Amino acid sequence: MSIDFKNLKGFSLIELLVTLIIVTILIGIISTQFPVFNKLINRYSDQSLFKENYLVFLSIFSKDFYESELYEHLNKDVILFKLDLNFDSDYKDATENISYRWNTGKSRIERKSGKGNFQVILDGVDQLKWEFDVINEMICLNVQIKSVFSIKYNIVEFCRPSYLN
Numbered sequence: 033m034s035i036d037f038k039n040l041k042g043f044s045l046i047e048l049l050v051t052l053i054i055v056t057i058l059i060g061i062i063s064t065q066f067p068v069f070n071k072l073i074n075r076y077s078d079q080s081l082f083k084e085n086y087l088v089f090l091s092i093f094s095k096d097f098y099e100s101e102l103y104e105h106l107n108k109d110v111i112l113f114k115l116d117l118n119f120d121s122d123y124k125d126a127t128e129n130i131s132y133r134w135n136t137g138k139s140r141i142e143r144k145s146g147k148g149n150f151q152v153i154l155d156g157v158d159q160l161k162w163e164f165d166v167i168n169e170m171i172c173l174n175v176q177i178k179s180v181f182s183i184k185y186n187i188v189e190f191c192r193p194s195y196l197n
Contacts (some may be wrong), residue, residue: 033099033144043154062076075181078084078156079181079182080181082155082156082179082181085153085154085155085156085175086154086186088154089141089153090188092153093132093153093175093190094124094190096115096130096132097173097190098190098192099113099115100113100114100115100130101114101115102106102114103164105164106163108161109131109133109134109136109160110131110132110133110134111131111133111162112129112130112131112132113129113130113131113132114128114129114142115128115129115130123193128146129145130143130144130146131143131144131150132144133150134157134160135150138155138167139155139156139157139180140152140154140156140157141153141154141157141177154177156180156181157177157178157179158179159176159177159178160175160176160177160178161174161175161176162174162175162176162180166194167191168193169193170191170192170193170194171191171193171194172189172190172191173186173189173190174188174189175188175189175190
């Protein structure tokens, strides 16, 4: 009784070796591309986090702008709002002086209430411009922010009656 090996069906060692080489090459390609995909996902995650924090910044900043009675544009990086929250006709209470500054070294906008410390309110700011203007008895503040994730400026303009100043 002899076995005819020519008619047996299955994989030869050469076919198995070729398949193993192809699978190894595919795994190598996928594993080298994983850091690239991971970096891409992290960038999109950082962009969406900036957009969320930008909306929070706009909410807080607009509240301070509309509630303030006086403002001082100290320099191109610092704005000071003064609010008389308890109607005692002074601005000496802890929460009545609110400062915003652009920390260029750390690429962020910081906020300070009263005599406290500056706290980060928006991180990832590449460029910032804020300009006050008086137009037809309206005080307008133009805020232009460019993030480190974008080439476009986010531009917002706040206006209110000038009789408050």
